[in-house]
Amino acid sequence: MIEAQFSGQQGSFKLDVEFAAPSQGVTALFGPSGCGKTTVLRCVAGLVRLAQGKLVVDGEVWQEGRRFVPVHRRAIGYVFQEASLFPHLSVRDNLEFGQKRAKRAKGGKQTINFDDVVELLAIAPLFDRPTSRLSGGERQRVAIGRALLSQPRLLLMDEPLSALDRMGREEILPYLEQLHRALSIPVLYVSHDIGEIERLADTLILMRHGGVRAAGPIAELLSDPSLPLVRMPEPASVLDGTVMEYDPGYGLATVDVPGGTLLIAGDIGPTGSTRRLRIEASDVSLSREVLKDTTILNALPVRIDMVQPIGDTQMTVRLKLGEDGNGAPLLSRVSRLSWDRLGFKPGDTVVAQIKAVALART
Numbered sequence: 060m061i062e063a064q065f066s067g068q069q070g071s072f073k074l075d076v077e078f079a080a081p082s083q084g085v086t087a088l089f090g091p092s093g094c095g096k097t098t099v100l101r102c103v104a105g106l107v108r109l110a111q112g113k114l115v116v117d118g119e120v121w122q123e124g125r126r127f128v129p130v131h132r133r134a135i136g137y138v139f140q141e142a143s144l145f146p147h148l149s150v151r152d153n154l155e156f157g158q159k160r161a162k163r164a165k166g167g168k169q170t171i172n173f174d175d176v177v178e179l180l181a182i183a184p185l186f187d188r189p190t191s192r193l194s195g196g197e198r199q200r201v202a203i204g205r206a207l208l209s210q211p212r213l214l215l216m217d218e219p220l221s222a223l224d225r226m227g228r229e230e231i232l233p234y235l236e237q238l239h240r241a242l243s244i245p246v247l248y249v250s251h252d253i254g255e256i257e258r259l260a261d262t263l264i265l266m267r268h269g270g271v272r273a274a275g276p277i278a279e280l281l282s283d284p285s286l287p288l289v290r291m292p293e294p295a296s297v298l299d300g301t302v303m304e305y306d307p308g309y310g311l312a313t314v315d316v317p318g319g320t321l322l323i324a325g326d327i328g329p330t331g332s333t334r335r336l337r338i339e340a341s342d343v344s345l346s347r348e349v350l351k352d353t354t355i356l357n358a359l360p361v362r363i364d365m366v367q368p369i370g371d372t373q374m375t376v377r378l379k380l381g382e383d384g385n386g387a388p389l390l391s392r393v394s395r396l397s398w399d400r401l402g403f404k405p406g407d408t409v410v411a412q413i414k415a416v417a418l419a420r421t
């Protein structure tokens with residue numbers, strides 16, 4: 060567990076945050092420009108010391124009261140927007156620099172193996188190249204590799220994809236997804252791209268004006284109609300599911316999610332593997348009964364949990380999968396006219412028809 064609390068003034072900007080992040084997986088810091096995301100990362104790294112602060116990383120106190128472990132003594136890897144590789148060194152030398160740093164940092168245990176990192180990020184073919192001859196995505200892969208080889212207890216990533224074009228981002232995202240699966244290092248990930256966050260994050264810290272607006276599991280926050288996330292373009296829910304089987308005849312995979320089972324097009328992975336699914340709110344419609352004679356494959360019983368109007372004409376509805384509403388949250392966007400006509404209310408068990416389910420994380 061990472062426990063953090065920072066408050067104080069930086070110029071005219073006031074930061075006052077407190078959050079806890081799990082020791083595994085990706086915790087994303089998300090919020091509008093200038094809300095303080097980078098400042099939080101800099102506080103965690105020990106680059107900024109505000110008037111008050113506390114930081115405990117897996118039981119090790121990095122900051123509390125007068126205690127302040129300096130930046131070079133913190134076992135962190137830091138990946139920035141622009142990969143800051145050493146231009147005079149080859150790719151291999153840049154990676155080895157990461158390893159040497161590990162030996163200097165206090166508490167840095169050698170748990171991340173050179174060959175594993177090279178394989179995970181497919182860096183071997185780049186080894187002997189000067190860093191000036193790498194693409195943006197390749198540079199970022201090397202920068203991530205170098206950060207990992209410093210044996211961090213915590214990986215900090217500040218908009219690591221934002222300097223890349225769309226293709227570059229798409230190229231690197233699968234590597235980040237794999238890192239997530241293969242390594243058990245916690246990651247604090249700053250981004251203002253909700254698409255990236257939907258794919259990568261497990262926990263979300265939603266920031267506003269230097270404070271924490273909400274924090275919790277990504278699936279819960281994305282589907283909370285009281286949060287501004289649902290007012291973004293194309294709001295969606297994410298569900299983590301287990302692949303149960305694949306029917307090659309119809310090209311459909313059966314995926315179990317908490318509180319239900321979904322069919323999704325394509326052979327999305329071996330039986331037993333976990334996959335993240337993304338369902339747009341506007342692809343979920345509601346009815347009182349199971350509809351007959353429909354081409355929609357996925358119709359699941361759900362409980363209406365919360366509702367929030369969006370403007371005068373639309374309603375955002377948070378559903379919980381299952382008759383008893385004990386399953387995963389799901390977001391639906393319906394017209395206010397339909398909502399009023401059908402007389403739905405929180406607590407009702409209804410049927411959700413899901414027009415499209417996309418794969419968000421492989």
Ligand SMILES: Nc1ncnc2c1ncn2[C@@H]1O[C@H](COP(=O)(O)OP(=O)(O)OP(=O)(O)O)[C@@H](O)[C@H]1O
Binds near residue numbers: 099
């Ligand atoms: N060294 C500094 N001195 C004074 N003010 C600062 C300093 N660094 C940042 N700020 C201010 O603190 C606020 C938060 O900045 P920060 O970079 O943390 O925001 P952010 O959420 O990461 O923004 P963005 O998404 O645009 O990168 C901004 O108003 C910024 O101008």
